[in-house]
Amino acid sequence: MAWLRRSEVVIAGILLLAMIGIGLVNPAFWQLDNLFSLLRSNVIIGIMALGVLMIMISGGIDVSFPAFAVAAMYLTVKGMLWTGYDGVALPFLTAATMGALFGCLNAFFVYKFRMIPLIVTLGTGSMVRGFLLGVVGTSMININKMPDVLIDFAKTEVISMTKADGTTYGLTAMVLVYFGLAILVHLILRYTMIGRGIYALGGDQEAASRAGFDLRKVIFFIYCFAGALAGFAGLLHSGMIWLANPRDFVGLELDVIAAVVLGGASIFGGRGTVLGTMLGVFMLVMVKNSLIIMKIDTTWQRVVVGVIIVIATAVTAWRDQKRKARGDRT
Amino acid sequence: MTDAFIELRGIRKEFAGVCALDDMSLTIRAGEIHCLAGENGSGKSTIIKVMSGVYQPDAGEIRIQGKAVHHLTPIASIDRGIQVIYQDFSLFGNLTVAENLAMNTQLRQKRRLMNWGRVRAIARDAVDRIGVDLDLDAEVGNLPTAGKQLVAIARALMSDARLIIMDEPTTALTRREVETLFRIVKDIQSRGIAVLFVSHKIREMMEISERITVMRNGSLVADGPVSDFDEASLIRHMTGLELNSKPYVWVPGDRAAEAPRLEVSGLGLSDAFEDVDLTIRAGEIVGLSGLLGSGRTELVLSLFGMIPADRGVIRVDGKEVTPRSTQQAIAAGIAYVPEDRLSEGLFLTQGIDRNILCTSYESLASGLTIDQGRADTLVDDTIKAMQIATPSGAKLVKELSGGNQQRVVLGRWLLTDARVLILNGPTVGVDVGSKAEIHHKIRDLAVEHGLAVLMISDDVLELVQNCNRIVLMHRGRLTEGLDCATTSEEAVSEKLKAFT
Structure with a gap:
């Protein structure tokens, strides 16, 4: 029964219990339109969480990605308006590339100077956000100016339904984008040597370098990839909410890190899976969503996220310590 | 080939x-x-x-x-x-x-x-x-x-x-x-x-x-x-040294009449050990061996007040003591050098001076301040007495060799007026030369300071060469006392093997 003790199974179990509990308090929870809207809220946090997951497995942490996301988003939208370009693929490519370049900055400091990732990403995040507001501008780009192609793209639905009262609802196709990226990250982590290198790096950096992993390649890969995911998610976000706000995503890093930790990734590195992270993201979004439905003041959401981070980290730390203790006993 | x-x-x-x-x-x-x-x-x-x-x-x-x-x-x-x-x-x-x-x-x-x-x-x-x-x-x-x-x-x-x-x-x-x-x-x-x-x-x-x-x-x-x-x-x-390995001989002298330094009778702790009777006189070095799980570690931790015993009596110099914490054990004159001196016994990132003095600050304090002059003298004296190789007391303990680290721990207890010294694996991870010096030091402590030494070790040879008596422990009981003058390493190893 080893699979029963896998953290994904435990998380899925807790998630199911929570869903049943919330459903009892609020039967509307199980309605299809609510579930669809929940999944929709998973997309942006989820895509960013995939990047943070890779960094956390490697033993690092990233708090700069919301700044990268907002910078890539705002610059790309500005660029689209300025050039009048009306395609979808190129803007997303541009945003992802910008995110990757910002990520390179992180990787450079982490690899070259062996700096603590938390300090590096605090610094680069603050720098990028500051430049964006100071140099590029602080004005929002509203629905009336937003490029229509982005909005239309984000409106695509896979399932469309009509309620009895005539209103329509549906499942956004963006979840497919999210799932596609999740599968990609899963394949990278599980079936490529660079993916295994990320786990090796998080397990023991010295051993990874002795074994012959190119640590520079691994570190640049994860930070750039995480940056690219953030840039991509940022632009997608603006299309989904019909707004490009250069002050967006403040405090989002905490939500995403909470979700990844909730999904069973270890803050000490070396452990974590895509499935677990997706479950963690779903749980976090669901809890926040339920707080809104229960009309609890939004400021309390910060408290809840804080509590989730502390408890989930404590549980994983306790788990890792137990493993270690078991291993040390001879 | x-x-x-x-x-x-x-x-x-x-x-x-x-x-x-x-x-x-x-x-x-x-x-x-x-x-x-x-x-x-x-x-x-x-x-x-x-x-x-x-x-x-x-x-x-x-x-x-x-x-x-x-x-x-x-x-x-x-x-x-x-x-x-x-x-x-x-x-x-x-x-x-x-x-x-x-x-x-x-x-x-x-x-x-x-x-x-x-x-x-x-x-x-x-x-x-x-x-x-x-x-x-x-x-x-x-x-x-x-x-x-x-x-x-x-x-x-x-x-x-x-x-x-x-x-x-x-x-x-x-x-x-x-x-x-x-x-x-x-x-x-x-x-x-x-x-x-x-x-x-x-x-x-x-x-x-x-x-x-x-x-x-x-x-x-x-x-x-x-x-x-x-x-x-x-x-x-x-x-590069000629090391002799003469066994330790205890000369009772006029100490035989004194009350034993350490006298333990009927000591017991649930699920760990029971009915332990042990007497160690001044100047004696007694070896304690037994397999892992025999209760030997629990026994010494009880003597040092870390896991207080349930029953029985401990006497130091004839006076009954009931150490329920390490502070009480130290006050009663019992000192303990743990097996893993690195994690349990030393503050690695601190200097030699602080490591030596850490059990003596109470006695150095006058009111709210510490008598720094006396502290410095004590540190210098201890470094000299223990022959710790260092230019000054400020050197960090983590920069010392294993043997020197062990000497710092031993020196610390000299200052606390310890009368019973318990050593758990005193030379684990120490190389041959330092090992011999530490053994020499332990003998010195027993002979010149009149300490009662209880030495726990897996290294049977170490016990046979440095103790005058060896007691064996099995399933929570002391089974046998052996006189080192009449026993050999092989004999003790045989007995230990029989326990498995």
């Missing part, structure tokens, strides 16, 4: 002007078990790193299979069949056994993708080669030390190794695990692969190796077949 697999001649290596290796030579023949002996800091690790290509020597010649090698890189070293098993094994605790085994092959073949079926096949093959049973799906971090070592050995053997270098392989192993390891080493040898054992444990070297090379201060001092050496000559070569 007697051809040399690798020959190092006249190797010299300096680090920032400090000479780590000077005219060092080492020849390892194909398929032999060779031992590289030397104390800590003698340059063993440096010469390993020269062979593995991590360090480039400043002078000297390296020949592998008769051919001169000019610039040995780590990759070139591996390609020529040299594999090093480091003390920390260099394994990934968060990954499975299978992946750990296959990782190097995957990397060497420059694969980009992971084929898990292939990984398993590679790992299965590697495990079969050393003929041990390892669960390929187990996470390496969950394995005991011996298991991790097997994984490291299996991994090293995969790459058509011609020479396997093992750095202190027996440090964290139990006796039985050492035997398994030796069996595997012989098996490796039978395939024509040479094994270099790097160690400072004399017994094990004599047991396993065919030839021995001894180094001291970065230079070769002796080499030859194992039959050329005996324990005494090995110690002499390693330390």
